[in-house]
Amino acid sequence: DAGVTQSPTHLIKTRGQQVTLRCSPKSGHDTVSWYQQALGQGPQFIFQYYEEEERQRGNFPDRFSGHQFPNYSSELNVNALLLGDSALYLCASSLPRGNEKLFFGSGTQLSVL
């Protein structure tokens, strides 16, 4: 049973560029959430997708956008990259009903130069 998989594992970009990160949820899960983790901090919620729609969103600018596909996989897109976007980006999957455990992928380490 494959867990949550993310690609790529590492990425280096320059300011102003655009980036796309990918996530495949754990088998049987249909809800995907994205988190940003800066060095030394806890993860911060970006947004959550369910049934191919953004269901909840954290306090992130519109430069951060996402998409969920019919097979439940998801993409996170960040436009006009800033140095401050350098972080570990984590994808988590779960079932949509309450009281369910979240399963996280290994993350994508994004460095913006």
Added chain:
Amino acid sequence: KQEVTQIPAALSVPEGENLVLNCSFTDSAIYNLQWFRQDPGKGLTSLLLIQSSQREQTSGRLNASLDKSSGRSTLYIAASQPGDSATYLCAAPTSSGNTPLVFGKGTRLSVIA
């Protein structure tokens, strides 16, 4: 607004010692609370999920307790080992439901052989 605080920020103990990590949260109307482990530069591994109706959960040498009335949770690690060295994060949902999770900054644990 949910806020999660973890004390201490870092902890160094000799191998074999029992230890307690602390987590406090401001909004006690939570469905559950989850403890995670994170190795450097890696994703999060779920350790224990405590439902709001429970007072504690155990997995091997780990025991997590939840006291909603005081807004506190503790993670007890028995007979610590060097392999336990990692950052431990607790996370509570926002009051609006099961997600998104609000994380503390974590406790960085070092177990010295």
